[in-house]
Amino acid sequence: MNKFCIFCGKKPRNKNNEHVIPKWLIELTGDPNRVVYFGPIFNEKTMSLETREFAFDQFQFPSxxxxxxxxxxxxxxxKSTIQRLINNEALSSADFMILFDWLDKVRVGLWLAYNYLSKNISEVDPNYHIANRIGNSDRAIFIxxxxxxxxxINFAGVNVPAFQYYPICFNLRINQYCLFNLSTDFVISKHLGLPYSDESYYTDGQSIKYVLTEGKNRILPPIVRxxxxxxxxxIxxxxxxHYEGKERIGHLYNTDHVRSLSQDHEKGVGKIxxxxxxxxxxxxxxxxxxWIPKNVWKMPDLMRMIAKQVFxxxxxxxxxxxxYAEVSAEKKNLIKEQYFLAKKVNKLFIKIADEE
Ligand SMILES: [Zn+2]
Structure with missing residues (x-):
């Protein structure tokens, strides 16, 4: 694989290394010199789990x-937000904006990291970098x-082919809290009453084409089905x-309901x-x-539940x-095959969690 900048995807200029999991987080969660365990990695070629350990300092990538x-x-x-979170302190909506952006950065960073570590076994085009994935899609955190x-610190859901194909969801445990993070286009729009998409198409390029439907203009929980x-x-x-051009879809967003849920309507940024x-x-x-949950879990129960939930x-x-209506039979078969395998691996992990 060619070396690319984890942020912009180009050949790194004045090469530097970025820690996908920042040093401050390693320090907040234990001995900064410990070996952090980032495995197992699933090898699709041999259909087996490979256990690999990395010192935190090895877990860095070009930028x-x-x-x-x-x-x-x-x-x-x-860092300031997470410190206050693990100290059970009060947080503002601006803090959650930061937390969402940071989780976008970590999620995409982990996606690229596992892409590197597995030597891009999934043959995913890594044309998907941090810079254009922060604050670009609907997002949710279940705390x-x-x-x-x-x-x-623990992760769930990042070391499987499903995450390589579709890095939509993972869990990050930081001390006593689990942050279950979900983000992709339109993932919460429908039941928030916003314009949504129930119809989308693969294209022969990288992008996915969405057909938008007028919003129902009222909130109908649960937001995630x-x-x-x-x-x-x-949260x-x-x-x-905004990537499709305002002119084309703008009118659907010009409603009182959309405005009532907007922090910056012009920029397409919703409220927390x-x-x-x-x-x-x-x-x-x-x-x-x-933001502080009323329920307190026993840690082993929470870890088991959340791993299964991610998968x-x-x-x-x-x-x-x-x-698949708009792609070649070849591409359709490839995606189907990959997804079949990805689901099989996740079911295996669910079974392992059930047996624990
Ligand atoms: Zn760059």
Whole structure:
């Protein structure tokens, strides 16, 4: 594989290395010199799990100096937010904007990292970099709290082919909290009453074509219809599409309902929303403890539940992928084959979690 900048995708200029998992997070979650375990990696060629360990310092990837610099402010802000989160302190809607951006960065960073580590066994085109994936699509975080007094960091869902094909969902555990993160185009729009897409097509290029439908102009929870454990706090942020050109879709977004859920209507940035009993309301602008889940899980129960939930979500969204109507038979067969395998691997992991 050619070396590319993890942020912009180009040949790195004044090459620098970016830690996908930042140093400050390693420090917040235990001994900074420990070996962090990033496996197992699934080898599709041999259909087996390969266990590989990496010291945190090995888990870094090429970037341009300027790209690296550009995201250092996000890292500084994210560190402050995560520190307050693990200390159970009040957070504002601006803090959640930062957390969402940072989780986008980590999710795509992990996607590229595993692409490197597995030597791109999935043959995915890594034409999908951090810079154009931050704040570009609908996003959600389900926050689960545990009783754990032990610090630590874990991931779920990032080392499987399903994540390589469709990096929509993963879990990041930071000390006592699990952040279950979901993000892709239109993933929360329909049940927030916004314009949505129930019809999409693969194209012969990289992009997916979406057909948009007028929104229902009212919020109809649950916002996410894949099955999930509700003993959490749900945080949402709709992001309206802008890559297709405002002129073409603009009129669908010109409603009072869309405006009522907009933080910046012009830029297509939605408000931060939070679940409150069975309702979805705007998250307070001022610092608030509205995000702290009422339920406290036993850590082993939470880890088992959440691993299964990540794998099940990945299967759910692979099953609801775009239509093949506009691509060649060759591409259709390739995608079908890949998804079949990806689902098989996830089912294997679900079975392992069930047996634990
Ligand atoms: Zn770059």
């Amino acid at each position: 341009c100096e300027s790209c690296n610099h550009k995201y250092s402010e996000l890292e500084i802000n994210a 689960y709290k545990s009783d754990s007094v032990q610090s630590g 894949a099955a999930y454990d509700k003993k959490c706090t749900e 949402y942020q709709p992001i309206f599409p 929303l939070v679940s409150e009993k069975n309702k979805i309301v705007e998250y307070p602008l001022m610092e608030s403890k509205a 099940e979500f990945q299967i759910y969204y692979l099953n609801r992928g775009p239509s």
